[in-house]
Amino acid sequence: MPEVSLQEITASTVRAVTDLQVAPEQESYVASNAVSIAQAYFHRDAWFRSIHKGDELIGFVMLRDSTLLTPAPAPAQLSLWRFMIDRRFQKAGLGRKALALVVAYARTRPGVTAIHTSYVVGPHGPMEFYLSFGFRHTGEVKPNGEVALVLELA
Template identity: 55%
Template sequence: MTTVTLREITADTVRAVTQLSVAEGQKGFVASNAVSLAQALFAPSAWYRAIYLGEELAGFVMLEDESLLSPPPARPEVGVWRFMVDARFQGRGVGGAALQQVIEHVRSRKQFTRLTLSYVPGPGCPEPFYLGLGFRHTGRVDGEEVVLELPFAEGGIHHEFGTDSH
């Protein structure tokens, strides 16, 4: 498979990022990238990147990273705020490869004990995808979203993942 990378979004790429879209049946599960980027303008904790497959723009990811706040909390948390792969690139391993890069980015910072994310349950939801990557249920629900976590050993030590079949 061609390499999946995470890249900063620039003035030259922002329009293309806002035009990415999930499959029709998934649109109720994630906000548009335009909304996500607008929210990021007002959220000092937002860390976001475009997902590329080779040189092709394939998706978008945004974290809420409390360590970016000034001053940061004593025990900052980090979670996946938005994650999407364009419908044209789904089923090619892009999502799993991108999320594993996000996990490595978070773990390499060595200040987090876990990475959280949430999803809206329903037909076509990403729960099996996330569980396949090692996330587990926390028992928490935030509004209508089920919260999952990927725990790291203290100090961000390595955690084994499943493989992405999506």
């Protein structure tokens, strides 16, 4: 099986990234990639990549990485802001492989000890995926109703 990789999005690949789609029943759980990329340009701490299996585009990930700010605030914070695998490639273990690459990236960031994320509660949401990967509930519910999770990197 070809390797999963995270790649920079370029002018020649951005349209294909914005064309990726989750399953219809998942659409209310994650923003579109077009909205995500637009938001990234207004946040200096945004880090975003396309997800590939070999040469094939399969998904999108976006983080908020406080170590990208100058000066970087203490303590360092890294949040999984958006994560999606196109509906054609789900249920094949590719999301787990991509998330493992995100964890590897996080481990290279100075002062980062955990990855934070949150999810929308619902029958087709990502809770089980995140919990099976090792994230745990923090007990926090965000003002927008999303439930907070954390993955300790220690």
